[in-house]
Amino acid sequence: MIPVFEDTLQPNTLKATKIESDHWQVQLAGAFKSAPDLLTYLNIAPTEANLLLDDDATGFAFKVPLAFAQLMKKGDPSDPLLLQVITRSQELNTISGYSNDPLQEADYNPVPGLIHKYANRALLIAHQSCAVHCRYCFRRHFPYSEQQLKPAQLSAALNYIKQRPEINEIILSGGDPLSLSDAKLEQLINNLNNIETLTTIRIHTRTPVVLPDRICSELLETIERSNKKIVFVLHINHPNEIGKRLADKLTQLKNVGVTLLNQTVLLKEINDSADTLKNLSQKLWDTGVLPYYLHLLDPVQGAAHFNVSESDAIEIWQALQAGVSGYLLPRLVREIPNRPSKTWLNNSQEG
Numbered sequence: 001m002i003p004v005f006e007d008t009l010q011p012n013t014l015k016a017t018k019i020e021s022d023h024w025q026v027q028l029a030g031a032f033k034s035a036p037d038l039l040t041y042l043n044i045a046p047t048e049a050n051l052l053l054d055d056d057a058t059g060f061a062f063k064v065p066l067a068f069a070q071l072m073k074k075g076d077p078s079d080p081l082l083l084q085v086i087t088r089s090q091e092l093n094t095i096s097g098y099s100n101d102p103l104q105e106a107d108y109n110p111v112p113g114l115i116h117k118y119a120n121r122a123l124l125i126a127h128q129s130c131a132v133h134c135r136y137c138f139r140r141h142f143p144y145s146e147q148q149l150k151p152a153q154l155s156a157a158l159n160y161i162k163q164r165p166e167i168n169e170i171i172l173s174g175g176d177p178l179s180l181s182d183a184k185l186e187q188l189i190n191n192l193n194n195i196e197t198l199t200t201i202r203i204h205t206r207t208p209v210v211l212p213d214r215i216c217s218e219l220l221e222t223i224e225r226s227n228k229k230i231v232f233v234l235h236i237n238h239p240n241e242i243g244k245r246l247a248d249k250l251t252q253l254k255n256v257g258v259t260l261l262n263q264t265v266l267l268k269e270i271n272d273s274a275d276t277l278k279n280l281s282q283k284l285w286d287t288g289v290l291p292y293y294l295h296l297l298d299p300v301q302g303a304a305h306f307n308v309s310e311s312d313a314i315e316i317w318q319a320l321q322a323g324v325s326g327y328l329l330p331r332l333v334r335e336i337p338n339r340p341s342k343t344w345l346n347n348s349q350e351g
């Protein structure tokens with residue numbers, strides 16, 4: 001029984017839907033939309049830990065697909081996957097140094113829906129929503145409704161790209177670009193295929209991790225038809241996020257020629273140990289994914305309780321370096337506004 005469906009569907013209808021459908025759209029519509037529903041599913045008493053059950057108070061809705069909840073350990077209020085998505089009372093604390101627009105992206109927003117901050121690559125906000133809501137998200141206060149790519153804005157963004165041949169790579173981001181329907185995503189990629197100066201289309205997404213069935217045959221066909229190099233930068237924070245369903249889907253992506261990379265956010269009490277990160281690197285490698293970035297948390301209001309200090313991060317990273325092959329070592333980075341690239345913190349090793 002999936003409690004979240006109770007309001008909208010009869011249990012029998014639900015059963016039939018779940019058995020017959022591996023449609024990602026159906027699964028997405030059925031995601032847990034409140035903390036108490038997820039906790040009931042996980043057999044965790046709402047009184048455990050300092051969980052905040054009034055999601056509305058945070059201004060950032062609750063959203064967790066069943067496929068992600070299935071990777072969590074039942075009965076464990078400190079499960080590292082649960083802690084990434086559960087609302088906690090600390091979100092309401094106001095901490096100095098934490099802001100609503102920590103990256104100051106407003107300065108690099110030449111046309112709505114496009115962020116052009118680094119010389120050769122630009123980022124398109126392909127869709128404002130995500131399949132999961134991560135409580136540490138640096139875009140949790142982003143004015144997405146003003147940034148959605150409506151047809152007129154898309155054509156303005158495409159023109160901007162065409163007029164700048166120095167841009168050879170487009171990053172589809174958001175929110176999450178895989179929130180787009182298959183038809184819309186195909187249309188967008190077709191548009192980019194037609195821009196000769198582009199060599200690479202990069203897709204920044206967490207959706208496959210929380211909803212593996214999003215890697216459907218329509219998407220694979222769109223990718224296979226593209227004349228550009230396609231890179232997926234996944235967002236996986238903990239080895240437990242890599243289950244068999246995801247591994248199978250990643251193999252399908254590899255089979256159509258996609259390069260698979262991963263970025264991780266360093267999060268307190270979730271993955272802030274060299275051992276956990278080592279296991280993550282190894283498991284990524286086993287599934288054909290290379291670690292790319294290990295990000296320090298962006299100082300967004302409501303996420304301070306996830307922060308790992310820069311000095312602790314460097315220490316953890318150095319221990320990781322001593323434990324994995326060089327190609328399984330992510331670059332430790334932080335986003336500092338107004339710099340021409342992300343800032344590497346991993347060149348400060350002593351001795």
Ligand SMILES: *Cc1c(COP(=O)(O)O)cnc(C)c1O
Pocket residue numbers: 115116117118121122123171341342
């Ligand atoms: C992170 C980011 C990119 C990509 O940077 P890479 O270092 O190439 O991964 C591009 N544009 C924006 C606005 C970004 O924040």
Ligand code: SF4
Pocket residue numbers: 129130131132133134136137138139174175176206207235
């Ligand atoms: S998937 Fe990415 S953009 Fe979406 S809520 Fe999570 S961290 Fe934020």
